[in-house]
Amino acid sequence: MPPIYIGQVKVDPPILQAPMAGYTNYAYRQMVREFGGAGLQATEMVNASGFAWLHEHEAEHPDRLWGVKEEARPLAVQMWDNDPATLAKVGERLANELHVSVVDINFGCPVKDVTEKAHSGSYLLKFPDRIAQIVERVVKACAPTPVTAKIRLGCSRDAINAIEIAKVVESAGAAALTVHGRTAADFFRGTADWNRIAEIKPHLKKIPLIGNGDLDSPEKVIEAFRRYGVDGVMIARASMGRPWLFRQAAAALRGEPVPPDPTAEEQRLTMLRHYELTCARFGEQKGTLLMRKFACNYATGRPGARTFRAMVANVFTREDFFNVVERYFPREEPHDVDIPPHVYK
Ligand SMILES: Cc1cc2nc3c(=O)[nH]c(=O)nc-3n(C[C@H](O)[C@H](O)[C@H](O)COP(=O)(O)O)c2cc1C
Numbered sequence: 255m256p257p258i259y260i261g262q263v264k265v266d267p268p269i270l271q272a273p274m275a276g277y278t279n280y281a282y283r284q285m286v287r288e289f290g291g292a293g294l295q296a297t298e299m300v301n302a303s304g305f306a307w308l309h310e311h312e313a314e315h316p317d318r319l320w321g322v323k324e325e326a327r328p329l330a331v332q333m334w335d336n337d338p339a340t341l342a343k344v345g346e347r348l349a350n351e352l353h354v355s356v357v358d359i360n361f362g363c364p365v366k367d368v369t370e371k372a373h374s375g376s377y378l379l380k381f382p383d384r385i386a387q388i389v390e391r392v393v394k395a396c397a398p399t400p401v402t403a404k405i406r407l408g409c410s411r412d413a414i415n416a417i418e419i420a421k422v423v424e425s426a427g428a429a430a431l432t433v434h435g436r437t438a439a440d441f442f443r444g445t446a447d448w449n450r451i452a453e454i455k456p457h458l459k460k461i462p463l464i465g466n467g468d469l470d471s472p473e474k475v476i477e478a479f480r481r482y483g484v485d486g487v488m489i490a491r492a493s494m495g496r497p498w499l500f501r502q503a504a505a506a507l508r509g510e511p512v513p514p515d516p517t518a519e520e521q522r523l524t525m526l527r528h529y530e531l532t533c534a535r536f537g538e539q540k541g542t543l544l545m546r547k548f549a550c551n552y553a554t555g556r557p558g559a560r561t562f563r564a565m566v567a568n569v570f571t572r573e574d575f576f577n578v579v580e581r582y583f584p585r586e587e588p589h590d591v592d593i594p595p596h597v598y599k
Contacts, residue, residue: 261400280321
């Protein structure tokens with residue numbers, strides 16, 4: 255599968271790591287980077303108004319930009335808002351001060367705080383003219399750094415307008431479009447509609463189409479390219495506790511044997527490195543709390559995961575964390591462990 259170009263940025267392989275608020279921070283991105291296979295990685299979405307305020311009042315960057323300055327490229331930063339001027343101002347800083355590779359704009363978030371309260375994210379799918387204005391302003395402000403958009407199919411099943419939005423986004427100067435094959439009203443229910451994603455392809459004349467939704471194996475990645483004709487794919491949830499999934503999908507795309515999952519011991523060490531990076535940034539107390547959900551993700555689907563999840567949900571200190579990992583993190587073979595009664599309190 256040939257690489258794709260987002261403006262001048264080569265995305266090779268054309269497998270992208272999705273932005274996920276609360277998850278795709280610097281520590282997670284490092285784990286993905288160590289395994290390899292993601293042609294472009296993305297931060298969590300950043301609120302442009304909040305960014306602008308922090309910059310003016312505190313001369314600081316939001317926590318969600320942790321690591322961005324020093325991190326390897328290519329790297330996309332995603333932002334959301336509904337005001338073209340604010341988005342342009344923040345985009346310009348991301349491009350020219352932080353030198354990110356790609357500035358991505360969120361038009362897909364279905365969360366009420368973003369849609370109903372802030373009239374942003376997927377709310378804007380109802381307003382193609384506004385999307386056009388936003389993309390145009392941001393493209394101009396960020397040039398020559400490429401600007402991309404991430405959308406859903408529409409606001410709801412009876413208001414699917416992804417083709418119209420795709421054309422608007424392309425005409426406004428965006429360098430790529432990512433489509434999550436659900437509507438905002440779907441949230442994460444049902445399955446992503448890849449036929450609808452495929453229908454968009456003939457309407458994009460110049461820019462790559464990146465398909466997203468429910469890709470959780472190398473086989474599904476191959477199928478997305480072969481059957482639905484997308485130029486690139488984006489993986490989100492399935493990679494939460496499996497940062498090696500990109501490497502496996504990339505091998506499959508090259509027609510090579512898919513590397514096996516890391517051993518349980520390697521997975522444990524990956525999680526512990528993830529923990530150390532997180533605590534180095536947030537301190538032991540906050541870092542440990544933050545790592546609970548990541549630790550659960552690493553255990554998902556493995557024998558003993560339930561017990562591990564129950565135990566790790568109660569850790570507060572580094573010592574607790576390491577003890578629980580040592581005792582309960584799933585091993586290769588199912589193993590019986592005693593569950594202290596307080597866990598189910
Ligand atoms: C916890 C969580 C946070 C997310 N945050 C973002 C975000 O910040 N920006 C965005 O564009 N999409 C976000 N998404 C959507 C994903 O990027 C992706 O479009 C969606 O999960 C479908 O892909 P998947 O089936 O591979 O998970 C988020 C999804 C999840 C589960």
